[in-house]
Amino acid sequence: MILLDGKMVSEELNLKLKNKVDSFDVKPQLDIILIGNNPASLSYVKGKKKAASLVGITTNLHHLDExxxxxxxxxxxxxxxxxxxxDGILLQLPIPKHLDQEYLMDLIAYEKDPDGFHVVNQGKLFQKRKTIYPATPKGIMTLLDYYNIPIEGKSVVVVGRSNIVGMPISKMLLDRNATxxxxxxxxxxxxxxxxxxxILVVAIGIPKFITKDMVKQDVVLVDVGINRVDEKLVGDADFDEIKDIASYITPVPKGVGPMTIHSLLFNTVLLYESKNTK
Amino acid sequence: MILLDGKMVSEELNLKLKNKVDSFDVKPQLDIILIGNNPASLSYVKGKKKAASLVGITTNLHHLDExxxxxxxxxxxxxxxxxxxxDGILLQLPIPKHLDQEYLMDLIAYEKDPDGFHVVNQGKLFQKRKTIYPATPKGIMTLLDYYNIPIEGKSVVVVGRSNIVGMPISKMLLDRNATxxxxxxxxxxxxxxxxxxxILVVAIGIPKFITKDMVKQDVVLVDVGINRVDEKLVGDADFDEIKDIASYITPVPKGVGPMTIHSLLFNTVLLYESKNTK
Structure with missing residues (x-):
């Protein structure tokens, strides 16, 4: 079994991104809108700010009252x-229920959408056009490619159909000729x-949903789940059970998570570059 | 075997649509842009104009030089x-190669897109939001529902991944809880x-691609293919071979084709109504 080491890969790719950003006179700027004090959101935002700062991307936090x-x-x-x-505007989700999330997401200029959640960016993905790919699936593709895992002609099963993970990763793998x-x-x-x-991608949000009897020998397992169980982070797959059957497997944490943050920074730099080449 | 009789169903539903349109003081208006003289396009446009006229939708044909x-x-x-x-603007595809099709499709107001091809409408479909569904997949869903074919929990295989048929029908069936x-x-x-x-949906554009050894007993077969072979229209499945194995099957022609045109008219009326309720 080979560990799909998102932490190591993201650190290496963040360093590459830093070298690029170092060459810019004006730094890319990411504005983060955080509404309220959801503990998980506070922690995600902190992680994003820290990673951005390491890469040399300026962040502005707009911390609004709930x-x-x-x-x-x-x-x-x-x-x-x-x-x-x-260059990028990130609305940290979830937001309080009295706000119209769909309207606000649509309002963000799609040219400033590093999350790749805007309806126009997702429409372009659907139409196989150049777009900003959502951060988590983009991170998964980057991780698979880093380890040179073949995709074309492979049977892929995606568990989960959200428009943040399940749907876009399905489309991106399909565009690389997986079934x-x-x-x-x-x-x-x-x-x-x-x-x-x-290749099995799990993003269903149920701790240890995938057990060893559900996978075939030598599966490539990508676990997007981040579930808090007894103060510990647990994936959607039973890592300990499956690790000896899989050919490649992501750990949780330190698998897909850091790759998502890398993709967010990568997308921010992409938006910066496309603004400056107009 | 029960025939999924698109011709009969579309005639019945077009009549229902006509009754609705009859109650409108001002009629819905569909403008069709046809560029050049592609024989298939001329024939499709003629069919659309005729069907629109039966329903009471006004059409304007803008027939432009190639x-x-x-x-x-x-x-x-x-x-x-x-x-x-x-109310609706339809750019008949294909258009001559010197024109920027993507740009022109994006230019059509998404509120006037009866084909459901606009990037915003497809983005909304991707995000499971209310949208104008592309005409062919919408026609397929209408046909399946007319015959009360259960979808939830069923195993669906879609052959083809275009953004006109394969991708949207996959998403629409997924949204109805098929796998x-x-x-x-x-x-x-x-x-x-x-x-x-x-349920097997075939939209791959290869005559008689699906043969009887490729389907299971009692399959529901939806054939989107329209291939011209020796002056005859042939589907992507071998109808004669499969008709005794299938529980339900669409003929070609007179299966999905007339349902697509019905959906186009349905969408035009939808656009008309949503304009008038603003």
Whole structure:
């Protein structure tokens, strides 16, 4: 078994990105909008700020009160859209329920969307056009490519169909000529399906959902799950059970997580570069 | 075997649509842009105009010279976008190679896109939001529902991954809780996969690609192929071979084709109604 070491790979690729950013006179700027004090969000934002700073990307944190009005958030997004210094705008999810998340996400200029969540960017992905790829699936592709794992002609099973992970990773693997099956909570006989996978991507949010009887010998297992169980982070697959069957496997934590942050920084630099080549 | 009779169903649903349109004081208006004289396109446009007229939708055909400039097509689209009388703008594909098809498709207002091909409409589909569904997959869903064919929990195999058929029908079936496998020309052992399908949708453009040894007993077979072989229209599946194995099967012609045209008219009325409720 070879560990898909997202921590190591992301550190190496972040360093490469830093060297590029060092050559820029003006640094890329990422503005993060954080609303309220969700502990997980605070921790994610801290991680993103720290990684950005290591790479040389300037971050501005707009930490808003959880009771802020829709109009005020709109006003902030509009001003960041207008501001030429701003390369990326990240709205940290989830946001309080009284706000219209869909409207706010649509309001962010799609040319300033390092998360790749904007409807236009996702439409372009759907149409196989050049786009900003969502950070997590982009990170997974980068990790698979780093380890030279073949994709074309492979049987891929994706468990989960969110538009943040399941759908875009399915499309990106399909665009690389894999045959892709998308499963979810309503799938029957899921074990029979996951057992056919050469590459199995799990993003269903259930701790240790994938057990050793659900995978075939030499599977490549990519675990996107980050579940908190008894103060510990646990993936959607039972790592200890599967590690001796898999040919490649991501750990949780330090697998897909750091690759997601790398992709976010990569996308921010991409947005910066495309702004400056206009 | 029960025939999925697209001709009969579309006639019934077009009549329902006509009754609705009859109640409108101002009729919905569909503008069709046809560039050049591709024989298949001429025939498709004729069919669309005829069906629209039966339903009571006004059509305007803009038949342009095949050497028309990009700027002139842009000017036409812009004026149709502005024109409040126009509910739907249909750019008949393919268009001559000197024109920038992607740019022109993006230029059509997504609120006037009865084909459901606009990047914003496809992005919304990707994000499971209310949208205008592409006409062919929408027609397939309508046909399956007309015959009360269960979708939730079923194993669906889609052969083809275009953004006109394969991708959107996959997403729409997934949103109805089917488990979906997407195959294509680079898929290995495709027969093993198609044999697992409860519902098999074929849109690969190869005459009689699906043979009886590739399907399981009682499959529901939806054939999107329209191939001209020796002056005859032939589907992507071998109808004669499979008709006794399938529980339901679409004929070619008179299966998915008329349902696509129905969906186009349905979408035009939808755009008309949403304009008038703003």
């Amino acid at each position: 009771n802020i009005s829709q109009e005020e958030v709109e006003r902030l997004i509009n001003s960041l859209n207008q501001d030429e210094k701003v 892709v099956t998308i499963c979810h909570s309503k799938t029957k006989n899921i074990k029979e399906i996951t057992k056919t996978a050469d | 050497n028309i400039s990009q700027e002139e097509v842009e000017r036409l689209i812009n004026s149709l976008n502005q024109d409040e009388k126009v 979906v496998t997407i195959c294509h020309s680079k898929t290995k052992n495709i027969k093993e996969i198609t044999k697992t399908a409860d």
